[in-house]
Amino acid sequence: MVMQLQNVTFSYRNAKEKTIQHMSMEMEKGEILTILGQSGSGKSTVLRLIAGLEVPEEGMMTINGSTMFDQETFVQPEKRGVGMVFQDYALFPHMTVAGNIKFGLKKMKRTERNDRLASVIELVGLKGFEKRYPHELSGGQQQRVALARAMAPNPSIILFDEPFSNLDADLQIKIRDELRTILKKAGITAIFVTHDQADARAIADRVILMEKGHIVKIGTPDLILC
Amino acid sequence: MNVFRFFRLHANSWSIMSIIFMLLILSPTLSIFVQIFEKPNENWTHIQEFLLKNYIQNTITIVFFTGLFSILVGVSLAWFVTAYTFPLRRFFKWGLILPLAIPPYIGAYTYHGIVNYTGVLQSTLRNEFNITANPAYFDIMNIPGAIFIFTIFLYPYVYIITRAYLEQQSASLIENARLLGSGPLELFFHVIMPISRTAIIGGASLVILEVLNDYGVVSYFGIQVFTTAIFQAWFGMSDVASAIKLAGMLMAIVFLILFLEKVLRGRKQYSYSNAKVRPLEPISLSREKTILLFVYVLFIFTIGFLIPFVQLFQWMMLTYEKVISPDFLQLIFNSVYVSLISSFLIMIIALVIGNFTRLADSPWSKAVSRITVLGYSIPGAVIAIGVLTFFLWLDRHLNMVYTALGIDAPIILSLSLVMLIFAYVSRFLAIGFNPVDAGFDKIGRSFTEASRLLGTSLMRTFFKVDLPMIRGAVFGGFTLVFIEVMKELPLTLLLQPFNFYTLSTKAFQYANDEAVHEAALASMLIILISGLSIFVFHAVLEKEKK
């Protein structure tokens, strides 16, 4: 088991109702999970909780067996080994593609770092773009840089918050399939958030259906999406 | 959530430093609050009985009329510039801001120098036209004179904010009113004034706060108000207790103004909305009306900028050879030195507090940012008194340390530049903080979050990601603070160490010693630097808009 959530409850400061209620789930290594749900159902919030960007009120979470949070502990996001691809990619505008990707690799030695850069660039198919700045790339290319940047430090899990919403429909389908291939090839455990059923079907091994902060269904895409 | 975990989560270096800075910045104001209710002495009884009424009356008179006239001038100019075409309109659009570059105290002694017996006005009348007019006609060293000075040099606050508002928000409203056949006067009083209410009130309250802060104009003109009274109590009678009480009352007036502003403005905040609103197309008026309008605009520009500027320039040419000396260079050095240090400190503190309030994003971190910007509303003299009593208290308590270190002096901090710079920091922090805050607001939190998820600590994230992304705002803030400190008068006069002068205090001293001509060079430098501030401010603003 790579990751386990148990009985997690959370609400934003000024919210009346609990945003996430008693949520539990587990993930196996290399699995691709999709969280599907309507707008406002709490999908992004789940990712933020897993990443350590929000502090839960109750419950616990482990990654690779070590506790990330419970009533006593809270591991800061930079110590969790969780990667995230943001909806707007959040590529650092003042750094090149290479700078962005190497940003999470400062613990490595120089040569090691450059090797890692070369291999993830290769993987996402962006060879030759290393020296460009984010604003000099297309939307799809930016998205792949964001993926490469999240993958580079070898996180235990990568989280994707609606990664396709900024792309037009054709590109969306192409990239979606590409992404699954890349993730599977690298054996990466990943969670996707989306509200598009087709996305979920194309990419997921397992789907979680959320409503108002609850999990209503878990299962394979065929089972959930009919 | 248990308390232990709460502290572990929130007690990072940012929050701790922010709280410390906050307490330091608040301490002078608090020290006034603490001492304001101490038992009054004999002197205070005298002040209360014979003088206080006068202070209050004068203050209210000046504030009221300056506010009123600034609104009339500022709003009418804003309206003319946005709604009508006339010659040189594009130039006047920003030229009408220029009077703001002349600090009112410099304006005051320049105008006095122009209209007094030996000034250019009366001597021209005498020599060229052989008219010897009653000198009383030319006396501006009185309350109406002060109102005149404040109005012509401070109306740009109203003008800037109202113009920005009219340009962005009003096209359809005004065009509708025009179509419904409103005449210009009706349009002005029944449409323009009411719809720009929030902008006008915002601008007018800035004007009023400047007036309450002023010491230079009122003291030069010999008018009794709170700031002059604070100086008298302090320097004239060494009566700290009364100075504190006066400072407390002045602060109460400021809070009243801030409160009134909130109430009058209602719930709407005037905002530079980002939406691309269709700008109002200026229309042309009849020939006569256009001439009239042009003359009015030119007149305000002339008295607000051209006349004092030209006069100072002429005086400067007369005296610069005499004035420039090693001493004068020392003055420039002093000004630059304190301004640089203060700006540096302010930007560091602004960044720490800005980053903290952004990351914590909770009600109490919002309170911290509110308090941070409050200092700018509090008059310099009040801050000075607060800082002074705070440092005297510190010195008393550090006495043992001094003795232990073998220093044989009862007070050290209270005589040093540390105190002056400390006071600058509490007063001008808002000026550095606002652009930083806006910068953080603009970049949002996702870059920071992305960086942390890549294994980077908060501190490293700050230097590698946050800071590079808002460096434009930091530079803008730094420049604005630098200039604001250069111009500052009341606080500097009260707190400058013995034999330490800045450009502004020296210029003021020259003027007070009847050496107005010698004050010109220092004044000119200050005006040029302030002009630069206006330019930077607008450059930053324009860039932010994009």
Ligand SMILES: Nc1ncnc2c1ncn2[C@@H]1O[C@H](COP(=O)(O)OP(=O)(O)OP(=O)(O)O)[C@@H](O)[C@H]1O
């Ligand atoms: N920072 C916040 N402060 C307060 N409430 C928030 C905040 N962010 C989200 N919420 C609320 O929490 C609930 C869940 O939000 P969340 O962003 O997780 O939904 P989502 O499923 O990701 O929706 P979407 O598909 O629109 O992105 C919503 O009701 C939302 O209004």
Ligand SMILES: [Mg+2]
């Ligand atoms: Mg979402």
